[in-house]
Amino acid sequence: IPVDPFDLVIFGGTGDLARRKILPGLFRRFRAGTMPEESRIIGSARSEHTDEEYRQIVSDAIAEFGGDEKDDKTNLDAFLGRLHYVRVDAAGDEGWEDLSALMRDGVIRAFYFSVGPSLFGALAERLHRHGVADDDSRIVVEKPFGRDLASARELNETLRSHFDEHQIYRIDHYLGKETVQNLMAIRFGNVLFEPLWNNHYIDHIQITVAETVGVEGRGAYYDKSGAMRDMVQNHLMQLLCLIAMEPPAMYEADAVRDEKLKVIRALQPVDYHHLVRGQYDQGTEGEPGYREDAGDPRSFTESFVALRCHINNWRWAGVPFYLRTGKKLKARTSEIAVVFQDLGHSIFEGDEKRHRNILVIRLQPNEGIDLQVTIKEPGPGGMRLIDVPLDMTFADALGPEAEDVPDAYERLIMDVFRGNQTLFMRGDEVEAAWAWTDPIIAGWEARGDVPKLYEPGTAGPDDSAMLLHRDNRRWRDIK
Ligand code: BG6
Secondary structure (H helix, E strand, C coil), X not given: CCCCCEEEEEECCCCHHHHHHHHHHHHHHHHCCCCCCCCEEEEEECCCCCHHHHHHHHHHXXXXXXXXXXXXXXXXXXXHCCEEEEECCCCCCCCHHHHHHHCCCCCEEEEEECCCHHHHHHHHHHHHHCCCCCCCCEEEECCCCCCCHHHHHHHHHHHHCCCCHHHEEECCHHHHCHHHHHHHHHHHHCCCCHHHCCCCCEEEEEEEEECCCCCCCCHHHHHCCHHHHHHHHHHHHHHHHHHHCCCXXXXXXXXXXXXXXXXXXXXCCCCHHHEEEEEECCCCCCCCCHHHHHCCCCCCCCCEEEXXXXXXXXXXXXXXXXXXXXXXXXXXXXXXXXXXXXXXCCCCCCCCCCCCCEEEEEEECCCEEEEEEEEECCCCCCCCEEEEEEEEEXXXXXXXXXXXXXXXXXXXXXXXXXXXXXXXXXXHHHHHHHHHHHHHHHHHHHHCCCCEEEXXXXXXXXXXXXXXXXXXXXXXXXX
């Protein structure tokens, strides 16, 4: 379904995120017919470019990051024809009149702040002062949204002094992933799971976001951030919220976000003994370790975090949530595993094995759902039980339709034009997440905590396995 016509201004329009994600994503939506012909994209940055030069930059970006066999020149030319460029000094006053003159009435005006957070305030203020934004305008901002509670609050205040909360779209691209939304469909669209979704039936939950890449090339940003700020405070927290929240009264932005906020506020502070920090070491073949990638031989920044946390409410009392994420691990796997409790009693003689139902929601790769069930081992050998997965890989189950799903950015950008904030973080959510994260980081700093080294290509430091062993549990394999 096409969105209403828009003028989208991308500040940082020649930057990395714009070239890798935003512009190729917009092109794919244009090709799919979701972006109406009358819409325009206005790239903006400090350097001088003509429209023609900008179109070339974008065309190169699409070829490098977004091209596929469906690209045809007619579509691409039509898309490039929708592009303009205006040189604007975000922190100064140059170029704003030109931008203002270019904006049209009667279409949605959206502004993507694809720049560092230090420029958010300057941009928001100038958009107003120069009459570029109107009351229906939307602004889109990216993480990092602050680096602690104080800075996040300050950013929120700055943005809110020029825009209302309903105009501010804070992106967490994990919320745009297809399976993440499926999580809500599975929980609230089926009768099977929700009755069991509590501490009477669930033993524990594991959330894993494992990456094989290191921080090469992004060391300068990452070293000031670390896995806790880069991944746990936002992406893993969002997954935790969707898994743990109470059913919202309806699938509507504030109803959903109110429930997520309650989860974050109910999180118990994490005990030091339930926290593991790791940093990847050099590879056995001499591949650079984290410190080399980060350009700081004494860095204590973590590239891995594992932790156990609890949600203090009726539904989840006593159910541990284990979270882990790291770089340079064994495989690129993101999944949520809901591990149900053991059966209290087995009627099958000689069957002493622990059988457990496990619901696995796979985010990537091979998006899909797996339900581990216990059945009889085939053959004449009597009632011997085995555990097998009921596997639903979306690509197999849905065929070609599953291939055409928009990627996270495409979906989220289109939601901005639809005025749908369900998959965007509200300001209070972000602040609550920092309020939970800050003491963890402060604790590490106060103790001068040194992350445990781990070998690249493994599941992280041994302490991570110990975290579960101590509770008589184990992580699922990263594969
Ligand atoms: C980003 C982090 O937000 O998410 C990166 O800054 C991380 O460090 C990335 O690599 C992971 O996203 P995805 O979609 O590849 O799982």
